[in-house]
Amino acid sequence: MAWKYYTLKRDxxxxxxxxxxxxxxxxxxxxxxxxxxxxxxxxSLNQSFKMREAVAYGLERFWGEHLRLQxxxxxxxxxxxxxxxxxxxxxxxxxxIMQPAGVKIPNDAVDVKKPKTVKDMAERLWTEISLxxxxxxxxxxxxxxxxxxxxxxxxxxxxxxxxDEES
Numbered sequence: 001m002a003w004k005y006y007t008l009k010r011d012x013x014x015x016x017x018x019x020x021x022x023x024x025x026x027x028x029x030x031x032x033x034x035x036x037x038x039x040x041x042x043x044s045l046n047q048s049f050k051m052r053e054a055v056a057y058g059l060e061r062f063w064g065e066h067l068r069l070q071x072x073x074x075x076x077x078x079x080x081x082x083x084x085x086x087x088x089x090x091x092x093x094x095x096x097i098m099q100p101a102g103v104k105i106p107n108d109a110v111d112v113k114k115p116k117t118v119k120d121m122a123e124r125l126w127t128e129i130s131l132x133x134x135x136x137x138x139x140x141x142x143x144x145x146x147x148x149x150x151x152x153x154x155x156x157x158x159x160x161x162x163x164d165e166e167s
Contacts, residue, residue: 027151029144029147030144030147031151033151034048034148034152035151035155036089037086037089038155040082040086043082044079044085047086048086048145048151049152051065051090052145058138059105060125060126063091063122066084067084067112069084070084090144095107097140098140103133106124106125106128108120108124
């Protein structure tokens with residue numbers, strides 16, 4: 001049995017003047033997310049395992065984790081800022097992945113220092129995503145996080161194993 005490449009890539013001719021739309025596989029997206037996180041701060045790679053665990057708690061909790069980390073950040077580029085960016089980049093990737101399927105995920109810009117913007121966005125996640133769409137989004141997020149964990153294991157060095165002391 002030969003290995004088959006599964007992808008979200010889709011070619012659709014929209015006309016002679018337009019290029020076909022192409023979407024990368026979840027695996028390619030995950031690899032890019034891991035490499036970008038590694039470039040910001042190798043320690044932030046440990047967040048991938050936490051991302052995979054957080055999927056079970058729902059979309060609003062997954063989305064909100066970047067804000068919790070952002071609130072702990074004292075400087076742009078510090079440890080918590082890098083972790084926050086990793087979570088946010090993963091959320092943004094999920095939003096982009098779901099768009100071609102016609103599943104719209106709210107993704108408003110929020111300011112962690114303005115609780116009303118956070119509350120409004122969380123409310124949108126609870127009210128604007130149907131149960132049917134949640135049943136589609138959560139498995140895709142699970143698969144994305146599984147791929148992120150896989151790539152993390154490939155790009156981490158032997159001294160970079162996760163530690164229990166991380167937030």
